[in-house]
Amino acid sequence: MSGPSRYDVADRAPRTLIDFMLRWETILIGLLIAVVIGNTIISPYFLDIYNLSDATFNFSEKAIIALGMTLLILVRDIDLSVAAIIALASLAMGLAADAGAGTGLLIPIGLGVGAICGAFNGLLVARIGLPSIVVTIGTMSLFRGLAQVILGDQAITKYPAAFQTLGQGYLIKWPPIPYSFALFLVLAAIFTFVLHKTAFGRKLFAMGNNPIAAQFSGIPVNRIRFWLFVLTGLLAGVAAILLTARIGSTRPNIALGWELEVITAVILGGVSIAGGAGTIPGVVLAVFILGLATFGLSLVNVPGIVISVLLGLLLIVSIAMPIVVRRLLKGKPVV
Amino acid sequence: MVDEPILRLDHVTKQFPGVRALHDVHMALYPGQVTALLGENGAGKSTIVKILTGIYRPDAGAIHIGGKLQSFSSPRDAWRSGVSAIHQETVMFDDLTVAENIFMGHMPLRSGKRIDWQLMNARAAELLKSVDADFGSEVLLKRLGVAQKHLVEIARALSHDSRIVIMDEPTSALSAREISDLFLIIAQLKAEGRAILFISHKFDEIFRVADRWVCLRDGEHVGEGLIKDVEPRGLVKLMVGRPIDQVFPKKKIEIGEPVLEVVGLSNPTEFADVSFTLHKGEILGFYGLVGAGRSETMQALFGVSKATAGVVKLNGKTLAISSTADAIVSGIAYVPEDRQVQGTVLPFGIRENTTLASLHQHTDKGILSRVSEQKITRKLGGRLSVKAAHWEQRLNELSGGNQQKVVIAKWLATSPKILILDEPTKGIDVGSKAAVHEFMGELASEGLAVILISSELPEIMGMADRIMVMHEGRIVKNFTRAEATAEAIVTAATGGGHHAAA
Incomplete structure (x- = not known):
């Protein structure tokens, strides 16, 4: 039996056009094109390079957090406290700025608070073994509450000009690319490489699909989960720096509700909420779709509340559609 | 009446x-x-x-x-x-x-x-x-x-x-x-x-x-x-009662020097004072009723759980195993009993399952090489005669027997010195069962040391060189292949031999 196998086994399955068409990324690209065309029709100002560049300010910070959230959801965890981490990190930077700290000190403070908050979540989840959804609902109130108690109903607005440039300035003048957007693109490229090309990425997929078998295969499941929380906290710290610098102030309600917008992007990007499936390019496309759709609608003065209704519908329809199409192809009843 | x-x-x-x-x-x-x-x-x-x-x-x-x-x-x-x-x-x-x-x-x-x-x-x-x-x-x-x-x-x-x-x-x-x-x-x-x-x-x-x-x-x-x-x-x-000796492809293998020595391995609830020596080329059987502590003992050896007392020596060197990663580096491989939950990542393909415990062998400057992964998958999948349409086929589309072959392939890919098989033929079809038995003998003849946990008497009597019988967390008796009889093994496993020996 140690001779050649009794069976002929091909290296891979034959690829079919239907499989490619039904790939989530293909669908997202279609959706993105639809959003661009739709926006171009409803507003003559949409396809303006400066307007588009402006639009990226509004989603780059959330998009950066979405990268970390993607990895967490992939391994069956979640972090609902990311927006509250922004509040706490922004507060810490505000207090430091009040005390006269310069940009060189504010950046490590923002990053450090983010990472510490993430480590706190990670300890409770990976060390003590509490469910991440429960832990981060708790720390969401805890972190935000701390920020509110300390800040009261005031705002801190004394940030150095050099610091504010981080959130408002451009890395390249033409085409105009803001620092935040450039940072997102670089991080997205790194995340894509790590998740889809390295052994570490493969381990994350294994953990998401079967954490027990992953542990039995020598993967340090809980250690990795801990570090993913630290990473996501750190990215929330990055977002806190960019956002605080962009609006030049810290308020108690800063980034309120962002955690859901981040998770919306991750889910629309095709990451399974049950873990184990998803891609970074998918999430990047989803970020663009949501960001540009929001931007286009606001150009024609659709109120924010209506935009959120439309985005909710977009999420549900686009997630239901491939399932419905697959059932139709297999001749199964849709409902 | x-x-x-x-x-x-x-x-x-x-x-x-x-x-x-x-x-x-x-x-x-x-x-x-x-x-x-x-x-x-x-x-x-x-x-x-x-x-x-x-x-x-x-x-x-x-x-x-x-x-x-x-x-x-x-x-x-x-x-x-x-x-x-x-x-x-x-x-x-x-x-x-x-x-x-x-x-x-x-x-x-x-x-x-x-x-x-x-x-x-x-x-x-x-x-x-x-x-x-x-x-x-x-x-x-x-x-x-x-x-x-x-x-x-x-x-x-x-x-x-x-x-x-x-x-x-x-x-x-x-x-x-x-x-x-x-x-x-x-x-x-x-x-x-x-x-x-x-x-x-x-x-x-x-x-x-x-x-x-x-x-x-x-x-x-x-x-x-x-x-x-x-x-x-x-x-x-x-x-x-059935003539079991002829059915099993037991090979005559020269038993080599001791590879693994376990002395007094204990844990407060599952097993106590487990000691045995495993030799090169040997198949060491562990028999017992469900709940006798066999899997728990082996999982402690493999770093899934921790033993609270005892010494484990590999080739004379004391091992400190605190994680499955440590065990794999030391050359221990464990094919678990619960194939679906512990053994396989069902939505992964054959290639991804095969390389999961040895990914570092397939990276070049941190990048996974699909070519290298395909090579080992073809080699081991072929050697174990895995029956599949293609090597990317998902495990949940394969039969239990073929899934088990992939799990064994995953562990062989780590080039282990010690292979622990926990109920390796449980719930798989007759053909795959025979293939697993034959392969087990082949691995032993190549110098691997094998531990076989089985609750099937014919299997353990047919394949093992020595048989350890566990009862309520302890090794109560051990038999050489020659002296083992079905009656004596079952009596020991049900607690009879324990009382007789005491």
Whole structure:
């Protein structure tokens, strides 16, 4: 039996056009094109390079957090406290700025608070073994509450000009690319490489699909989960720096509700909420779709509340559609 | 005693893909009598239970209850006909009350489909009284201990007013005192004229409680009679008796120097003072009943759990293993018993499963090389004759036997020195089983040291060079291949040898 196998086994399955068409990324690209065309029709100002560049300010910070959230959801965890981490990190930077700290000190403070908050979540989840959804609902109130108690109903607005440039300035003048957007693109490229090309990425997929078998295969499941929380906290710290610098102030309600917008992007990007499936390019496309759709609608003065209704519908329809199409192809009843 | 059976199975056959679970089996249960169902693991006992409780339908054969032909298409049909079962692992609802558990599926109703709580609680209280329970009917189930939960199961069986009660290893989780209490209840059920089918591996219990016995082997009926006419020795022979030596491809292999030495390995709850030496080229068998602590011992060796005492030496060097990663680096590989949960990532393809425990071998400057992964997958998948359409095929599309081959391939890819196989042929088809056996011998002849945990006597006697028998967390006996007999192994595993040796 140690001779050649009794069976002929091909290296891979034959690829079919239907499989490619039904790939989530293909669908997202279609959706993105639809959003661009739709926006171009409803507003003559949409396809303006400066307007588009402006639009990226509004989603780059959330998009950066979405990268970390993607990895967490992939391994069956979640972090609902990311927006509250922004509040706490922004507060810490505000207090430091009040005390006269310069940009060189504010950046490590923002990053450090983010990472510490993430480590706190990670300890409770990976060390003590509490469910991440429960832990981060708790720390969401805890972190935000701390920020509110300390800040009261005031705002801190004394940030150095050099610091504010981080959130408002451009890395390249033409085409105009803001620092935040450039940072997102670089991080997205790194995340894509790590998740889809390295052994570490493969381990994350294994953990998401079967954490027990992953542990039995020598993967340090809980250690990795801990570090993913630290990473996501750190990215929330990055977002806190960019956002605080962009609006030049810290308020108690800063980034309120962002955690859901981040998770919306991750889910629309095709990451399974049950873990184990998803891609970074998918999430990047989803970020663009949501960001540009929001931007286009606001150009024609659709109120924010209506935009959120439309985005909710977009999420549900686009997630239901491939399932419905697959059932139709297999001749199964849709409902 | 009455001699007209209340339940009769005639010519019952049940086939699963690749496995013949039951073949032309007959059996009778008598009112007011306890019948013990005997057989090795895999002999077909649980298939019988599942047929009697309406979970499986037989492919052929008839069930008569009280002289009437029955055909169960659901568990509900089975209770209605008066059959209920108390299972090995209790299947109940922790967050509901005792009364709700007892009457789940047949709660007394008032008009408008509303539950009649008063009547239900009152009837539950009566049933609990009849089994001498010391807790009320409105207590939440999760507040109860294992033995108390068993009483709830028994009360549930009585709530159907079942004439036939099946007890599938009812004592496996009970203490000696609780077992005595259970036997009092059994005596009472007998006095009420109910027929009891009693399944147990423990001969002392069978001889205490049963009136009759029926023995199965490989899905076939091999004997029956009255308990007073037999001795344990005779029953064991009947359970295991078949010429097994010829079937197994045991190779003559030179046993080399010691590779792994384990001294006094202990853990507070699962196993104690486990010591053994494993040699190069050797297949060391571990036999025992379910729950004897074999898997737990091996999982401690593999770094899944921690041993609290003991020394493990590999090639003379003391090992400190605190994670599975440590174990893999040391050259230990473990093919777990629960293939679907512990062994495979089912949505992954064959290639991704094969390389999962040895990914670092396939990276170049941190980048995974698909070419390198494909190479090892082709090599090992081919060597194990994995049957698949292509190497990217997902594991959940493969048969159990082929899944197991992929798990073994995953561990061979780590180039281990020690391979631990935990029930490697459990639940896989005959062809794959033979392939696994043959491969095991081949690996040993290449100098690998193999530990084989198996609950199947023929397998362990056919493949192992030496056999360690565990009972209640300890190694109670060890046999060389030459001195091992089925009777002696089973006696030791059921606790008999333990007392004899003490």
